[in-house]
Amino acid sequence: MEQWTRREDRRLLTGRGRFVADIAVPGCLDAVFVRSRVGHGTLREVDCAAARAVPGVVGAWSAADLAELPAVPYTLLARLSTEEAVAGREWPALVKDRVRYAGEALAVVLGEDRYRAEDGAAEVSCQVDPLPAMVKPSAAVDDSVRLFDGLSNIAFQGEAGKPVEESVWREAAAVVEGRYRQQLLMPTPMECRTILAVPEGDRLTVWSGHQMPHRLRRELAALLGWSEDRVRVVVPDTGGAFGSKSAAFPEFVVVAFLAVKLGRPVRWIEDRLESMLVATRGRGQDQRVRLAADAEGRLLGYELKIDADVGAYPHLGAGLPMQTAWLATGPYTTPQVHATVRSVLTNTMMTYPYRGAGRPEATIALERAMDVMARQLRLDPAELRRRNFIPPESFPYRTPTGRCYDSGNYVAALDLALETLGYDKWRAEQARRRTDPAALPLGIGLSCYVERSGGEAGGLHEFGSVEVGEDGTITARCGAAPSGQGHETVFAALVARTLGVAEERVRLVEGDTDEQPEGLGSFASRSAQVVGALLQHVARRLVDEARERAARLWELPVDEVAWSNGLVHAAESGSAAIEVAELVKVTGPLRVADRFESGMAFPFGSHAVVAEVDPELGTVRLLRVVTVDDCGVVLNPVLVRGQAFGSAVQGIGQALYEGMTYDEDGVPMLASGLLDYLLPTFTEVPPIEVKDTCTPSPSTPLGAKGAGESGCIGTPAAIVNAVADALRIADPDLLQMPLTPDVVWRAARAPKLQEVR
Amino acid sequence: MKPAAFDYVVPRTVPEAVAALGDTGRKVQVLAGGQSLILEMHLQRIRPELVVDINRIAGLDRLSVDGDTLRVGALVRHGVFESARAVPGPLGTLFARAVVNIAHPPIRSRGTMVGSFAWAHPASEWCAIGTALDADIEVQGPAGRRVVAARDWFHGPYRTARRPEELITAVRFPLLGDDTGVGFIEHRRTHFCFAQVAVAAALTVRDGVICEARIGLVNCADRPLRARAAEQALIGKELGPPVDGYRPPEDHPFAHAGRIAAARDAAPLAEPYADVEYKRQAIAVLVGRTLCQAANDQRSRAAQLKGDQQ
């Protein structure tokens, strides 16, 4: 055991991991989808006849051939969508008459293997008459072309906080404004989406790389018109998710439906090109901000207006931008904060949670505005933040935008970040370079964030159990479903620690709806905070149950029976003692199952970046990145550190590299796949120093807050601020992410601050 | 993303390969390294009916020097050139500086230099170097062998002077003398994408004066280019002292040559994240800096030569 850091490692390092595509089921058919080559259009015809004649093709269908094919379900979880948003806007699993995003599935072909299914797909002929494709909210918001006839393209509107009083803007010593684009990003887990549906008798077993197996079971059962117990969802090893693998997607609907209809196993292993076209996107907001402060730099009011592109159907993420609105206050005591959201339907694939999910957008908008304000007031940006932090003694703190922060020590995180970076040293270097024409300009950027973990009200609980076998082994079960976070290691250790037994005795079972009848899953950085608390709670209840049984056995009052290290014994005399395994043999199966609810938690941190800019080419080189995150009590420092580092690199991706452009037909210009959509590679990773502070959360018994999304939330604004600081441009709005060389070069040529004054 | 079906032949000799390519009624592709071909087949942009795999033809993997000429056989993999000693003199240095920009080790262990000339991607490093150095491309067809100069080889993106029934057997480069310094700089968004712009340069200096300049432009047009106008502007200029800092000053001959290359030699095409205006800027900057690198290389070679002589 001790030669592996995690229990997962042995199988994953020896080629014995089992991902969905690795599961061999005799007679399984591969599904391939024929996809629209335009972003918006009227479907005239789909002809699958030629495909059906291709050797190895078992069947080919368009929507017209499958009248009973159910539509794609929507979700109300965490207010990701609403009944009003989806009303009248059906999302068919195969296009019926109108194409609304590039890559939308027009037909499905089943083949004996993927090669043959693709042969068949190449023979399907489709005719789509193009309509104007609108890929940005600004193009769709005026309803001149409607995605759904008779309905507005604005599918959802919401707000957080009350409008800032006019007098605030009028009387403030400084008011700054900004317009920020949060570009669409692709979550890009290394394993694309997967589903394998195997009919067995009157049941369906579904294997999927998924974050929420119970939700998938519920949604698939509902669309098949079955009771939930007839569907079993199993999540084997999953190759990353980052928020993007928690829904029932159109392809899932088709696969489950056809597996049942044909009585044969069917799988869909999404390939990378499909993923680039039709995997859910993250971010996607056009923001306008206004920030007011008095002459001493005390913030007076903040306004954030969001036009979000939520994709063609409001089913998955129309309400997601509210995550941004609710966190608009950030870590500051700003008395008046108002955030408004318009979720606009566009001819793009759906926007859905991607690591950070609404919080990066809130942080980036506010933290960029903070740097502009600091420049306006001629204050050091660190000092401006320090003057406005919610003080540690003010928690719980109710924000003007409706959140109640549990705990925090924001200034401690900033101080540690500045100290780790060597802030003063870099400021001196910056000054030196400004006088040296042979030196590249250098900038320092800060970003202070507060985020939310655990989930929204109604989704802060989890189910699970702990069971002791007659052989003394302990099995913990829970509703979570990991995709690389090391649950088997960290939760087994937690249960063992709670019970005082050796870790090797404890085994974790998760990601199987037959093993664990109820559950929510792994999302919103909730696993340590919510699932950890549940498992500790259940383990403690197991101790109580064991003590009660022993007390009955020995006819002692229960408070005279103690538990230590898996041994139940009489507290006083020490004469009576029984190993828990023996107790099971004597008294029968010992298993405690429960539901446990935690509160929301609010992790926070400060990130600092030093960037060097080549103004002639527009290239940005990060010389140093420091992340200080506070996720409360850490269950496993190695794993949390790994999460922090990895997510910082994803944050660098948003700031500098990742983005997509569209052609005139509304098709993403990503035909060369990962040669067009540029993820950070090792060459792009700068020296990153990961540090933490620890402010326990009072909302959960473990004191743990969510970890893992910090870098995506905190790092991007620090990078953009560093580049703006290096260039000293008068109009920082010129810097829109990703900060590609052409963008930075243009900004570098723009008027400088002092030239304007 | 699975390749469509095709027939597959494995010739053992060049004549067998040429005979297979003579099947012009079908869409035929030569498979050498396959690192572009199979990628394109996954992306469904190429669907050959016949694939002629030349990997088992003996002798095509030869890298040889004959007098002042380097001959690179059709199966010499990119990775060979990672060592500057694989090729004599400054040419070896130039190749070594360029090759690290071609994808990464597992691609370079399969992909071939000659394959780059066959594929003719506008962002190919080798193709621009070949154009700048006046390389020759050897092709074998049913009627025998012919040699095409690099300047006549490239007809546009993925289009060359090769006839369908011909096999490229080698590319030949003139070796560079010890009085020549070389430079290669590539500009791209991340390590995993094609160059937005890259520049190869070779400066020959005698008595402190530039007597020959060769500048190859990568992805600065629909095909590889030689920046002849910029080269002309350098002839007869003093090499001068090394440049201080990351760029030559505005009035430096290298900066001047860069501006000429961008304005007169290049014909850049817009692409996402690099419109024509930006590309011209990048070309001007990169040409200037690559010339600085080549000049430094020349200086250190001259210094070493001097040391050797003493």
Add this chain to the structure above:
Amino acid sequence: MKITLTVNGAAYPLDVEPRRILADVLREDCGLTGTHLGCEHGICGACTVLVDGEAVRACLMFAVQCDGSSVRTVEGLAAPDGEPHPLQRAFSAEHALQCGFCTPGFLMVAAGALEADPNIGDDPERVDGLVGSNICRCTGYEPIRRAILRAAREQQGDRDGVNR
């Protein structure tokens, strides 16, 4: 087309269509699913295996090209007695994997280089080149770099120890 692949020392006589890429044949015809497909266009490197000792993308080679060749996959990395390869131990020790999907590709890139040049640990730039060959979305790469260096140095140390 009839071919014989030698994979991890075992001969696999196979009848495959020429268009089938090596990765699919390893996974489906040989049942060795440790080689993963992450992008199928040669970028991500999850499918990297060793062909005649050299790291290649198994999605950018047809299996028929490997007729008669010796292929090594992640399943063949540990010693026959099951003793983990130093790279496997180092990846775990440095927490160089999270979801583990890209891991076999990184292991094989590193294994090929390490076997070709046991002194690669002395050349951090070459190690950087190896880490820069593939894509990982979880770790941020730095732990992978440390793991490769750790394994390289450990092997060097073992050898030096024997030599002494």
